[in-house]
Amino acid sequence: DAKTTQPPSMDCAEGRAANLPCNHSTISGNEYVYWYRQIHSQGPQYIIHGLKNNETNEMASLIITEDRKSSTLILPHATLRDTAVYYCIVRTNTDKLIFGTGTRLQVFP
Amino acid sequence: DSGVTQTPKHLITATGQRVTLRCSPRSGDLSVYWYQQSLDQGLQFLIQYYNGEERAKGNILERFSAQQFPDLHSELNLSSLELGDSALYFCASSPLAGAYNEQFFGPGTRLTVL
Numbered sequence: 304d305a306k307t308t309q310p311p312s313m314d315c316a317e318g319r320a321a322n323l324p325c326n327h328s329t330i331s332g333n334e335y336v337y338w339y340r341q342i343h344s345q346g347p348q349y350i351i352h353g354l355k356n357n358e359t360n361e362m363a364s365l366i367i368t369e370d371r372k373s374s375t376l377i378l379p380h381a382t383l384r385d386t387a388v389y390y391c392i393v394r395t396n397t398d399k400l401i402f403g404t405g406t407r408l409q410v411f412p
Numbered sequence: 413d414s415g416v417t418q419t420p421k422h423l424i425t426a427t428g429q430r431v432t433l434r435c436s437p438r439s440g441d442l443s444v445y446w447y448q449q450s451l452d453q454g455l456q457f458l459i460q461y462y463n464g465e466e467r468a469k470g471n472i473l474e475r476f477s478a479q480q481f482p483d484l485h486s487e488l489n490l491s492s493l494e495l496g497d498s499a500l501y502f503c504a505s506s507p508l509a510g511a512y513n514e515q516f517f518g519p520g521t522r523l524t525v526l
Contacts (some may be wrong), residue, residue, distance in 0.1 A: 335476055335512065346414065346502050346517030347455070390455075398468050399445070402455035 307391045312407040314384075316409050321378040323406050325391030328372045334395045336367060341405070342387040350376065350389075381410045415439065416518035418503050424524045430491040434519045437484055437505030443467070444486040445506075445515060446478055450499035461486055462509040493525045 306315045308326040315321040327336065330360055338350040351365045353374070364377040376397040378385055415438035437444050446458040450482055457470035461480035472478075475493075480486045490497060500520045506513035 341455075344500060344520065344522075346416070346504070346519055348414075348517065349458070349514045352514075396510075398443070398449075398513075399457040399470055399517060400455075402456065402499050404454060 307393055307403050309389070309391050309403065311404065314408070314409050314411060315378075315381045317383060317410055317412050318380055321381040321385065321409065321410070322406060323378075323389050323391075324373065325376070326373045327391070327393045330371050330393050332396065334393050336365065336371075336374050337394055337400070338363070338365065338389040338396040339390045339392065339400070339402075340385075341390070347390065347400075347402075352394075367368045374398040381408075383410050383412065386410045414518060416503060416505050416516050418501075418518040418521050420521060421519065422522050422524075423481065425493060425496060426526055427493055428429065428524075429493050430489065431493065432523040433488040433501050433503075433523075434489070435486045435488070435503030435505075435518060436488070437503075438516055441507050441512065441516070442445035442484065443509050444480055444484070445504040446472075446486070446488050447502040447504065447517075448499050449502065449520075450496075455502075458488070460476045460509075467509055490523070495525050498523055498525045 337352040338345040341347045354363045367374045388405040417436045442463045449455045458472040460468040478488045501522045504515040504517045
């Protein structure tokens with residue numbers, strides 16, 4: 304699986320958009336970008352995934368650059384409950400998830 | 413609530429002992445995955461079962477074993493425990509096998525080896 308690079312930590316004011324970047328410069332054409340988050344020591348929670356096109360669901364939006372070498376997860380209106388570690392994962396045709404170190408997002412009042 | 417249940421929530425035991433962690437997947441999910449999260453190694457994939465059969469193996473120690481039963485629940489057995497086995501152990505499930513299935517994680521079992 305392609306490796307990903309994420310900033311170790313970010314801050315965001317409550318109510319503002321949180322934009323979490325991820326670099327995956329070695330991604331291959333058939334590899335998807337997945338985002339999970341882990342709140343405190345709870346089980347990781349699936350957020351969103353995409354291949355080429357931008358994706359949006361009730362939780363977030365995923366913007367993938369045209370060359371697919373980087374992506375951004377957007378939480379449009381961050382709340383205190385969004386404070387968590389966010390993992391960007393590139394998946395190929397394997398079942399397992401390979402977690403990196405993620406970005407620790409702190410949402411402050 | 414993901415629908416995946418794990419028992420027990422906490423487990424404290426001594427070095428050299430053996431423990432069993434249990435996982436019940438979401439209703440209808442055929443795949444079960446086990447992950448270990450320790451402070452120094454992060455979240456690591458251990459093993460996957462699909463419909464009772466082992467499908468993929470990660471960095472699982474020989475002292476660890478797992479199985480999936482006909483009712484699809486799974487157990488992770490850890491033996492000859494060492495201090496370094498102290499970690500959070502997560503189970504996840506997905507409807508099928510394959511790379512593009514979303515995995516739903518349980519709340520985890522916190523194992524402390526003294």
